[in-house]
Amino acid sequence: MHKDSVSRTLLVATVLCIVCAVLVSSSVVALKPLQERNKALEEKKNILEAAGLMVPGGDIEKLFEQIEPRLVDLDTDHFTDQMDPTTFDPRAAMKNPELIESIPADKDIAKIRSRSRLAKVYLVKQGDRIETLILPVYGKGLWSTMYAFVALSGDGNTVKGVTFYDHGETPGLGGEVENPLWKNRWLGKHIYQNDQLAIRVIKGRVDPNRPGAITTMDGLGGATLTTRGVNNLIRYWLGEEGFAPFLRNFRTRGETHG
Numbered sequence: 024m025h026k027d028s029v030s031r032t033l034l035v036a037t038v039l040c041i042v043c044a045v046l047v048s049s050s051v052v053a054l055k056p057l058q059e060r061n062k063a064l065e066e067k068k069n070i071l072e073a074a075g076l077m078v079p080g081g082d083i084e085k086l087f088e089q090i091e092p093r094l095v096d097l098d099t100d101h102f103t104d105q106m107d108p109t110t111f112d113p114r115a116a117m118k119n120p121e122l123i124e125s126i127p128a129d130k131d132i133a134k135i136r137s138r139s140r141l142a143k144v145y146l147v148k149q150g151d152r153i154e155t156l157i158l159p160v161y162g163k164g165l166w167s168t169m170y171a172f173v174a175l176s177g178d179g180n181t182v183k184g185v186t187f188y189d190h191g192e193t194p195g196l197g198g199e200v201e202n203p204l205w206k207n208r209w210l211g212k213h214i215y216q217n218d219q220l221a222i223r224v225i226k227g228r229v230d231p232n233r234p235g236a237i238t239t240m241d242g243l244g245g246a247t248l249t250t251r252g253v254n255n256l257i258r259y260w261l262g263e264e265g266f267a268p269f270l271r272n273f274r275t276r277g278e279t280h281g
């Protein structure tokens with residue numbers, strides 16, 4: 024075959040395409056476990072941050088040993104040992120017909136359509152006493168489903184931390200859910216008042232002198248729609264359809280059994 028012939032050029036181009044395709048696809052396959060490990064590590068880091076236990080430069084796996092995963096049955100509103108919390112995968116649960124429940128449209132304020140009956144929560148204990156309870160929450164923002172953890176003190180009411188670990192909102196606008204300054208303003212807020220859901224995320228800043236400031240949280244500037252999404256997902260998951268009955272059991276009876 025002549026060096027400059029059309030068929031030789033085509034042959035070289037084809038071989039090059041095949042080699043590149045093999046290289047790209049094999050690196051995707053080879054890197055998948057690493058990506059999944061990094062994703063799991065990022066989630067653990069966010070749980071630690073929500074609980075106020077993250078140490079800059081700290082060994083995430085080691086720090087995570089302080090945290091105990093448990094499953095909550097959202098139908099019975101108690102902890103459950105039906106499945107092993109250490110291996111329970113909340114994303115896989117969303118595809119498990121035995122666990123998935125659809126949410127009636129009039130109750131679906133977080134716009135998630137369905138949820139798993141079992142929720143994986145995380146505990147930080149001091150002896151037998153639960154010091155921190157970290158709850159997974161998620162719901163629609165403007166462009167995306169936003170996933171977060173809300174850490175509550177042992178009173179089942181006071182916020183210890185909030186971290187958004189997965190979302191597709193616009194950086195600088197809705198993406199400010201990741202801004203540490205905004206996240207810090209959650210600290211000390213109360214979710215309930217007189218046993219009723221009271222927390223609200225409002226447009227603009229909260230006047231700290233105004234009555235009810237402790238149950239009102241600042242919105243994100245220039246991102247009213249993401250703010251509304253945050254308000255809705257928090258109010259869904261901490262409301263009567265979400266963790267409120269479980270937290271009521273927990274507050275009134277220190278309920279922890281399955």
Ligand SMILES: Cc1cc2nc3c(=O)[nH]c(=O)nc-3n(C[C@H](O)[C@H](O)[C@H](O)COP(=O)(O)O)c2cc1C
Pocket residue numbers: 165166192193194196197198243244245246247248249250
């Ligand atoms: C490219 C683009 C990206 C935007 N991203 C967001 C967003 O992530 N979250 C959000 O609430 N609003 C976003 N907005 C703005 C909304 O369309 C809307 O104007 C805004 O939420 C109104 O908020 P404001 O009343 O606080 O200005 C975006 C707008 C544009 C043009």
